[in-house]
Amino acid sequence: MEEEEKKAISEQKRSCVNCGAELKYKPGTTNINCEYCGHQETITQDEDGFKELELKPYLSAMGSQSHSEEIMMLHCKNCGANQHVEENYKSLHCVYCTMPLIIEDAYKEDWILPGAVLPFQFDQKKSHQIFSKWVKGLWFAPNKLKKAALDPQNTKGLYLPYWTFDAQLYADYTGERxxxxxxxxxxxxxxxxxxxxxxxxxxxxxWSPTSGNITGFVDDTLIKASHQRNNAIPKKLSHWNLDALEPFNTSYLAGFVTEKYTILLQDGHLSSTKEAERIARSWARQDIGGDTQRVHSIDMRLSQETFKHILLPVYISAYRFNSKKYNFFINGQTGKISGSRPYSFWKIFFLVVFILSIILILLWLSNK
Structure with a gap:
C-alpha cells in the first residue's frame, strides 16, 4: 500500500472532466488545461512552501531513502541521458540526441522528490518562434538546418535537475592587507x-599582516545534478531567477520530459562545499579591506546545512547534419538561446569565389 501511495505522488495524471483528455501544464500560468476542449483547472499550491531538507541524514545510507519515491525511467544508450517518460508522451526519442527510445526498456528507479520547480514561462510554440528566428539569422547555415527549424516537433520542453544547498558559514582566516x-x-x-x-x-x-573571522548565510548554491557529456547546457543559459520557484507539484511536469539527476547528492554537496570556500575567500577579502588583499589560510565550517532537489526549464532542439549532432537550447524562463551550429561549406566557398571575382574584376578595370 505504501508503495502505491509513493507512486501516486508523481505518476498521477489529471483527466478533463468534460472530455476525458489529459490535462497539461500551461506555461506562464498556475493552470493545467485541456488542449482539446479548453477546460482549465488551477494548480493547488502547497501551503507549507518549499521543502528544505536537512542534509546530514540524506548523506547516510538510511536517510537517503526517506522522502524518495519510484518513477519510470528510460535510459538513452547513445548519450546516457535518463528521462522520465509519461505514458502519453508522443515522441519516444531522446531529447538530447534524437535517438529512438524503446518503451519496453523502461524501468523503475528511486529518486529524491523535488522540493521546488521553476515552471516554463512560455509554450512550445513561442520557443519554436525564438529558435526559428535565431536559425534564420545565422550566417552560412545549411539550407537543411533552416528547413528543420520549420518543424515544431524538433523542439522539446525538458525539466533539468539541480541541487541547491543552504548553510550557515563561519571561517577564520589569515592574510595581508x-x-x-x-x-x-x-x-x-x-x-x-x-x-x-x-x-x-x-x-x-x-603589506601588513591581518587575521579575523567571517560569518554569513550561503543561500541557494546552485549545482547541476546531471551529466550531459557532449550535450552540456551552455553556461550563459544557466542564469535563473530562483525567486520564481514554486513548491513542487507534478502538474507542472504534465506535457514535458523530466530528466533524473545522475550526479548524486554527496557529489553535489562536494561541489557546493568548494563553492562555499570560494565565497568564504571573497568575504575574507572584503573583511580585510585596503586596496588589495592576500588570503593565506582559511578554516571554514558549515552548519545548519539543508538542500533541495529542484527542476529548471529548458527547451531543446536537436539536429543532425553530415552525421554530426547539434543541440540548441532555450532557457524556458528567460527565452535566451544558445547552441552549436553547422556551417555550409558551399555557401562559404561560393562567397570566397565571389569576393575573389570582384577583386579580379577591379584589378582588370584598373589596368585598362
Missing amino acids: GTYYYVSVPYTTTVNGKTVTRTRQERRTR
Whole structure:
C-alpha cells in the first residue's frame, strides 16, 4: 500500500472532466488545461512552501531513502541521458540526441522528490518562434538546418535537475592587507636631441599582516545534478531567477520530459562545499579591506546545512547534419538561446569565389 501511495505522488495524471483528455501544464500560468476542449483547472499550491531538507541524514545510507519515491525511467544508450517518460508522451526519442527510445526498456528507479520547480514561462510554440528566428539569422547555415527549424516537433520542453544547498558559514582566516602608495622615480628621455631627466609616479604596495573571522548565510548554491557529456547546457543559459520557484507539484511536469539527476547528492554537496570556500575567500577579502588583499589560510565550517532537489526549464532542439549532432537550447524562463551550429561549406566557398571575382574584376578595370 505504501508503495502505491509513493507512486501516486508523481505518476498521477489529471483527466478533463468534460472530455476525458489529459490535462497539461500551461506555461506562464498556475493552470493545467485541456488542449482539446479548453477546460482549465488551477494548480493547488502547497501551503507549507518549499521543502528544505536537512542534509546530514540524506548523506547516510538510511536517510537517503526517506522522502524518495519510484518513477519510470528510460535510459538513452547513445548519450546516457535518463528521462522520465509519461505514458502519453508522443515522441519516444531522446531529447538530447534524437535517438529512438524503446518503451519496453523502461524501468523503475528511486529518486529524491523535488522540493521546488521553476515552471516554463512560455509554450512550445513561442520557443519554436525564438529558435526559428535565431536559425534564420545565422550566417552560412545549411539550407537543411533552416528547413528543420520549420518543424515544431524538433523542439522539446525538458525539466533539468539541480541541487541547491543552504548553510550557515563561519571561517577564520589569515592574510595581508595591501595599501597603495606612490613614489617619484627618475628617468631619462631625449627632447630635441638633448638628454633630460624627468620623474614619474610609480605605484607600490605596503603589506601588513591581518587575521579575523567571517560569518554569513550561503543561500541557494546552485549545482547541476546531471551529466550531459557532449550535450552540456551552455553556461550563459544557466542564469535563473530562483525567486520564481514554486513548491513542487507534478502538474507542472504534465506535457514535458523530466530528466533524473545522475550526479548524486554527496557529489553535489562536494561541489557546493568548494563553492562555499570560494565565497568564504571573497568575504575574507572584503573583511580585510585596503586596496588589495592576500588570503593565506582559511578554516571554514558549515552548519545548519539543508538542500533541495529542484527542476529548471529548458527547451531543446536537436539536429543532425553530415552525421554530426547539434543541440540548441532555450532557457524556458528567460527565452535566451544558445547552441552549436553547422556551417555550409558551399555557401562559404561560393562567397570566397565571389569576393575573389570582384577583386579580379577591379584589378582588370584598373589596368585598362
